[in-house]
Amino acid sequence: MALPPFPVLLALILLTSTLTTCFLPAGKSCVPRLVERSGLVQANSLLGLSHNVALAVGPVVGAVLIQAAGARAAFALDAASYLLSALVLFFLPPVGGGPGAAGRTTRFVADLTAGLRYVAGHAVARAVALSLFLGVFFAAWDSVGLVFLIKDDHGGTDTWVGVATGGYGLAMVLVPLLLALTRWQPPGPRLLLIGLCCSALGLIAVGVAGQLILIVLLYTIAGAGNGLENIATDTAIGQNVDSDKLGRVFGAIYGPVFLAETAAYLISGPLLEATSPAGVFLIAGIGLLGVAAVAWWLLRRAEGPPPYPRPRPPRRIDSPAGVGTAQSGGPSSPPPPTPPETAIPARSPDQSSTPIR
Numbered sequence: 001m002a003l004p005p006f007p008v009l010l011a012l013i014l015l016t017s018t019l020t021t022c023f024l025p026a027g028k029s030c031v032p033r034l035v036e037r038s039g040l041v042q043a044n045s046l047l048g049l050s051h052n053v054a055l056a057v058g059p060v061v062g063a064v065l066i067q068a069a070g071a072r073a074a075f076a077l078d079a080a081s082y083l084l085s086a087l088v089l090f091f092l093p094p095v096g097g098g099p100g101a102a103g104r105t106t107r108f109v110a111d112l113t114a115g116l117r118y119v120a121g122h123a124v125a126r127a128v129a130l131s132l133f134l135g136v137f138f139a140a141w142d143s144v145g146l147v148f149l150i151k152d153d154h155g156g157t158d159t160w161v162g163v164a165t166g167g168y169g170l171a172m173v174l175v176p177l178l179l180a181l182t183r184w185q186p187p188g189p190r191l192l193l194i195g196l197c198c199s200a201l202g203l204i205a206v207g208v209a210g211q212l213i214l215i216v217l218l219y220t221i222a223g224a225g226n227g228l229e230n231i232a233t234d235t236a237i238g239q240n241v242d243s244d245k246l247g248r249v250f251g252a253i254y255g256p257v258f259l260a261e262t263a264a265y266l267i268s269g270p271l272l273e274a275t276s277p278a279g280v281f282l283i284a285g286i287g288l289l290g291v292a293a294v295a296w297w298l299l300r301r302a303e304g305p306p307p308y309p310r311p312r313p314p315r316r317i318d319s320p321a322g323v324g325t326a327q328s329g330g331p332s333s334p335p336p337p338t339p340p341e342t343a344i345p346a347r348s349p350d351q352s353s354t355p356i357r
Contacts (some may be wrong), residue, residue, distance in 0.1 A: 021258070025250035032238035032246060038185060044234045045179035048227060052172045115248030122249075124189060124240040127298035129253045131192060131291055132233055133260045138287035139199055139226065140264035141271070141280050142206075146219075149277035154212050164216045171223030176231060188236025189299045193292055195232050198225030200288035207281030 004012075035043040065074040119125045146164060150156035186194075202222030209215045233253070241249050272280050 021255065024254050025247050028234055028237075028250045028254075029246035031234065032241075033243055035238075037239050040188070040235045040238045041185050041191070041231065042180050044231045044238070045176040047234075048231050049173060049176035049180060052169065052176065052227065056169050056173065115245070115252035118241075118245050119249055119252045122241065123301065124236060124299065125249055125253070127189070127295050128192065128233055128236050129256075130298070131196065131295040132229075132253060133256050134291045134294075135196060135199070135229060135288060136257050137260040137264050138284045138291065139203075139222075140261050141268040141284040142203060142219075142222065144265065144268040144272055145277040145280035145284075148272065149206070149281065150212065150215065153277055154215070156212050160212055160216070164219050167216055167220045168223035168226075171220040172227040172230075175224045175227035179231065188232050188234075188239050189295075191228055192232035192236055193296055193299070195225045195228030195230075196288055196292035196295060198222070198228060200225070200285045200292060202285070203281045203288065204285030207278045207285060 031043055031047065032040060062074050062078075065077060119129050147161055150160050150164060151158075154160075199222050202218055202220070202225055205218040205221065206215050209218055237246070237249055237253065268280060271283065275283070
């Protein structure tokens with residue numbers, strides 16, 4: 001059986017990408033409704049771990065299937081995995097969308113506009129959205145410059161390129177694993193700043209490294225920063241945004257990311273020709289440092305309650321000198337005199353229940 005025509009195949013890929021984009025905010029907005037806000041770091045770390053492992057293992061499994069049974073069998077198994085996931089989600093209990101969500105009619109344009117308006121007026125959401133867009137824009141430059149940096153500037157082979165990208169992916173797997181295993185629960189905005197700084201320093205270090213082994217090792221720092229950014233973005237939104245606005249906010253934040261990636265690929269190519277692969281890494285790292293500085297400034301100006309309730313230490317009430325307590329076994333103070341009772345007239349059933357002042 002012949003493959004479908006190229007226009008049909010392109011239309012199917014476009015449809016698949018559109019549905020995937022719609023699934024992204026829906027899935028991410030469910031996590032803060034299922035997990036306490038104090039546990040969002042661990043929950044998002046587990047999700048990030050599974051996602052990164054799937055990205056690492058999926059191409060290997062696909063290549064083995066294509067070699068063993070052909071491309072159609074690989075696509076069939078991929079489609080079956082999506083059907084299995086849909087079946088699992090179908091039997092899960094519904095997740096509420098917050099107060100007023102029941103019975104509300106969904107309107108795409110109106111909801112998108114409301115989400116963008118909410119992000120523009122919410123200090124934390126605005127800082128996260130801007131950081132994610134600009135962070136993706138600068139971080140995507142390394143995809144274009146890495147091959148030329150290793151092969152052209154340092155005489156490496158495709159194996160070195162594979163080792164570098166593998167180390168980057170391994171760091172993205174280890175960071176969520178460590179966060180999930182530890183009890184460290186930093187606020188999402190702070191974790192985002194740490195991730196941006198790690199990505200920036202990793203790219204700058206790769207740009208100034210003079211040996212292949214150093215490039216491979218330092219590139220893992222950028223991978224660790226990217227893993228932190230992914231977890232921090234979802235955690236910061238889940239900790240600070242109202243539950244009935246999560247879907248629209250996640251859609252408004254992650255939707256423009258694809259535009260940032262497209263713009264990065266359009267700019268990084270001419271920039272590579274005008275400078276050098278190392279220059280691309282340096283400019284990208286400096287740009288990420290600027291994004292981190294802007295994010296720090298915006299988040300510093302954000303005022304509001306903590307993302308989740310913090311336990312208060314119990315108040316200590318000191319007893320008067322010479323007066324014991326029941327626990328200490330000392331003499332107890334006499335009870336205070338009872339005030340004289342005041343006669344309150346009986347209230348008829350039709351009278352107001354407002355207390356008498």
